[in-house]
Amino acid sequence: MHANPVEYAGATIVPVASLSASGYAAIAIVTTGLGKQRAYGPLKHFPTEKAACEYAVSYAKSRLDRRWRRGEK
Secondary structure (H helix, E strand, O other), X not given: OEOOOEEEOOEXXXXXXXEEXXXXXXXXXXXXXXXXXXXXXXXXXXXXXXXXXXXXXXXHHHHHHHHHXXXXX
């Protein structure tokens, strides 16, 4: 399942919940304003798609915050 994209810190976060044997795996795909893409995950497993997508967004936001603190774009 793909949830709605989230705009954050000049990037687009697309959360993905992938069904596996141990639940829904949280995955985040981040595209920066410069078009650079990065995927994070599978991160953790959750009992619901919604929980996995929420975690993926939260994780990606924290990674973007760290990137901006370091001065990367």
